Amino acid sequence: MVSASPLLHEVLLAPVASTPHRPAVIEFLGDDRLRTVSYRELGALVDSFAASLTAAGLGVGDRVVLESDTSAAAIAALLACSSLGLPFVPVSPEAPDERVRAVVAATGPRLYLRAAEGFREGVRGDFGIGRFGQDGLRIVREPAAGTIRHRRELTATDTAYLIFTSGSTGRPKGVVMSHGAVTSFYRGMYTQRIVGGRDRVATTSPLQFDFSLLDIGLALGSGAAVVPVPRPLLRWPRRFLRVLRDTGATQVNGVPSIWRQVLRYEADRLAGIDTIRGVLFCGEDFPLPELRRLRAALPAARLVNCYGATESMACSFTDVPDPLPDDLERLSIGAAHPGAEMILVDAAGRPFLRTGEVGEIHLRSPALFSGYWDDPAATSAALVPDPVEPRSGQRVLRTGDLAYRGENGELYFTGRADSQVQFRGNRVELGEVERRLLECEGITAATVLVLPRPAGPELCAFVVAGPQAREGTLLDGLSARLARVLPSYMVPGELRLLTGLPTTENGKVDRAALAREAGPL
Numbered sequence: 331m332v333s334a335s336p337l338l339h340e341v342l343l344a345p346v347a348s349t350p351h352r353p354a355v356i357e358f359l360g361d362d363r364l365r366t367v368s369y370r371e372l373g374a375l376v377d378s379f380a381a382s383l384t385a386a387g388l389g390v391g392d393r394v395v396l397e398s399d400t401s402a403a404a405i406a407a408l409l410a411c412s413s414l415g416l417p418f419v420p421v422s423p424e425a426p427d428e429r430v431r432a433v434v435a436a437t438g439p440r441l442y443l444r445a446a447e448g449f450r451e452g453v454r455g456d457f458g459i460g461r462f463g464q465d466g467l468r469i470v471r472e473p474a475a476g477t478i479r480h481r482r483e484l485t486a487t488d489t490a491y492l493i494f495t496s497g498s499t500g501r502p503k504g505v506v507m508s509h510g511a512v513t514s515f516y517r518g519m520y521t522q523r524i525v526g527g528r529d530r531v532a533t534t535s536p537l538q539f540d541f542s543l544l545d546i547g548l549a550l551g552s553g554a555a556v557v558p559v560p561r562p563l564l565r566w567p568r569r570f571l572r573v574l575r576d577t578g579a580t581q582v583n584g585v586p587s588i589w590r591q592v593l594r595y596e597a598d599r600l601a602g603i604d605t606i607r608g609v610l611f612c613g614e615d616f617p618l619p620e621l622r623r624l625r626a627a628l629p630a631a632r633l634v635n636c637y638g639a640t641e642s643m644a645c646s647f648t649d650v651p652d653p654l655p656d657d658l659e660r661l662s663i664g665a666a667h668p669g670a671e672m673i674l675v676d677a678a679g680r681p682f683l684r685t686g687e688v689g690e691i692h693l694r695s696p697a698l699f700s701g702y703w704d705d706p707a708a709t710s711a712a713l714v715p716d717p718v719e720p721r722s723g724q725r726v727l728r729t730g731d732l733a734y735r736g737e738n739g740e741l742y743f744t745g746r747a748d749s750q751v752q753f754r755g756n757r758v759e760l761g762e763v764e765r766r767l768l769e770c771e772g773i774t775a776a777t778v779l780v781l782p783r784p785a786g787p788e789l790c791a792f793v794v795a796g797p798q799a800r801e802g803t804l805l806d807g808l809s810a811r812l813a814r815v816l817p818s819y820m821v822p823g824e825l826r827l828l829t830g831l832p833t834t835e836n837g838k839v840d841r842a843a844l845a846r847e848a849g850p851l
């Protein structure tokens with residue numbers, strides 16, 4: 331039975347009472363060593379951390395920056411914050427100083443919690459400093475005296491966490507998620523029956539990316555175990571697979587890029603790990619040639635395409651068709667999880683139900699964010715009047731994502747509204763060019779950008795070849811093949827073959843890095 335509580339820690343710690351001895355977190359320590367933390371032990375750690383935070387004088391609403399990768403102690407720290415009404419703000423140990431400084435400047439935390447010894451020299455402020463680990467949470471610098479807060483009881487509307495998204499444009503935005511929003515999303519997720527009490531959920535995303543919070547909620551709310559995959563090992567296919575095998579992971583969650591090198595070099599070794607029975611991915615399109623290779627390596631696994639934005643954590647879970655039809659053009663993102671609804675709205679702002687017509691997805695959901703931290707303008711641009719009944723006072727999330735409704739009633743994501751570019755007087759959907767490139771023999775991943783060139787902007791394609799491709803001749807005739815399926819203005823003027831695509835800290839293709847690498851010719 332999944333807890334109906336609107337508070338994050340109550341939902342995720344429910345198994346402490348029902349299955350205290352089951353593993354809550356299984357940590358890979360390397361060299362065949364694992365550390366298992368039971369639900370009872372996790373609960374005790376949460377209580378210990380909460381006592382330390384209370385003793386430090388923190389009160390409801392005080393922000394706590396949490397710098398850590400996912401671990402039993404980090405999960406205990408975020409649950410301890412949750413139990414005291416302290417919004418936690420996760421940042422990665424890999425995050426550059428200036429990004430952490432921006433988050434600290436924006437949120438004014440009372441406390442900066444760090445897992446590892448040592449401390450960033452470049453981030454200063456009048457916040458308190460604490461360190462936490464398996465043996466407890468230690469305040470090494472007292473937080474400054476707090477403002478008087480007239481709060482004692484936690485409610486569903488209190489803030490559980492802030493996630494700063496790099497945002498496709500400029501200044502990072504702090505997505506404010508309430509307890510009620512997160513637990514509403516979790517309850518919608520649990521209806522999909524993705525994992526059960528005996529599962530082990532490998533999580534590969536950094537804690538600053540809410541995919542990690544989905545994984546933690548998926549596991550703990552189901553009485554399963556979280557298996558944090560050490561981030562440095564993700565770069566080495568054999569080491570990544572070694573973690574999955576040695577921990578007995580049954581569910582592996584991550585963005586599509588975590589599979590790129592595994593599928594290119596170690597598909598057979600992946601196929602040999604027969605404990606894996608589910609994969610969930612999100613964040614961007616999973617290139618279909620790679621998805622076919624994943625399906626071939628894990629024929630019995632349930633593959634779930636999870637779509638959504640940090641402003642509602644996510645919103646749909648759609649099983650990948652099995653078998654994958656040969657002529658499949660794109661994956662479905664289905665319909666929103668129970669309790670939420672995706673509406674398509676046309677350019678005039680009118681909702682429509684017609685099939686085959688592209689509209690912008692607007693999300694009606696109890697899991698919507700409270701707003702962007704300290705940014706009312708961006709908030710009102712994202713939380714817009716319900717297009718079905720604007721007079722109702724209801725707000726929906728304007729996602730910026732484009733999709734059409736198929737004959738089966740399911741939605742098909744076609745790209746972001748801002749990835750539609752005007753190119754040589756024509757409207758080009760870069761995702762469409764990428765999709766056509768992926769249909770070409772031997773290409774397993776592709777990203778297309780418009781880059782400035784002396785003779786004017788140019789469509790530049792960056793492609794990755796599959797293991798069998800003859801790289802020497804792969805690009806030959808590629809433009810000619812594309813010209814048969816794309817209008818001439820959509821055929822990239824530049825084609826580059828790469829061994830991999832650069833990714834952001836959250837694991838998505840890093841378009842800015844590609845643009846820098848490609849630089850002005």
Ligand SMILES: Nc1ncnc2c1ncn2[C@@H]1O[C@H](COS(=O)(=O)NC(=O)C[C@H](N)c2ccccc2)[C@@H](O)[C@H]1O
Pocket residue numbers: 495540541544611612613614615616635636637638639640641643644645729730731743745746
């Ligand atoms: N399955 C998809 N196919 C294709 N494009 C997608 C997909 N999931 C997102 N996206 C894209 O990514 C955008 C959201 O980006 S984000 O705000 O950084 N958040 C995320 O990417 C992760 C998201 N919070 C999440 C966390 C946990 C599970 C699922 C989703 C969406 O608006 C889509 O454009």
